[in-house]
Amino acid sequence: MPLDDRERQILADIEARLREEDPRFARAVGTATATFKARRQVKFAVIGFVVGLFMLFGIVSNLWWGLAGFALMLASTVFGGHLLKRLGDQDTTPGLGGQLRGGLRRFMDGRGPSNT
Numbered sequence: 001m002p003l004d005d006r007e008r009q010i011l012a013d014i015e016a017r018l019r020e021e022d023p024r025f026a027r028a029v030g031t032a033t034a035t036f037k038a039r040r041q042v043k044f045a046v047i048g049f050v051v052g053l054f055m056l057f058g059i060v061s062n063l064w065w066g067l068a069g070f071a072l073m074l075a076s077t078v079f080g081g082h083l084l085k086r087l088g089d090q091d092t093t094p095g096l097g098g099q100l101r102g103g104l105r106r107f108m109d110g111r112g113p114s115n116t
Contacts, residue, residue: 038083045080049073 003011019026052072059066 038087042080042083042087045076045083048076049080052076 015026049072052069052074055069055072056066058069
């Protein structure tokens with residue numbers, strides 16, 4: 001439900017007073033959101049996938065390095081996919097997952113049977 005102009009003005013006044021009274025707290029609250037934490041974790045999942053890919057190439061020298069790389073890639077993909085799904089389910093915040101899901105929907109709508 002969108003806010004009307006009066007409610008937006010009240011919220012803006014509250015935010016301004018909070019920034020004046022306790023700027024350190026306002027900065028901490030303004031930057032530490034659930035989507036911020038989830039986006040950072042998605043970045044770690046991507047890094048884990050890339051490291052696992054390089055470890056997978058280690059299968060040439062050692063089978064166990066390759067298997068460990070595959071396991072790391074699999075775990076990173078599952079973890080990152082779960083986080084992206086959780087980000088996409090949050091309708092109130094246009095996060096990375098929502099952007100990806102919206103782009104995928106637009107792509108799939110464009111490939112429908114009517115556009116052949």
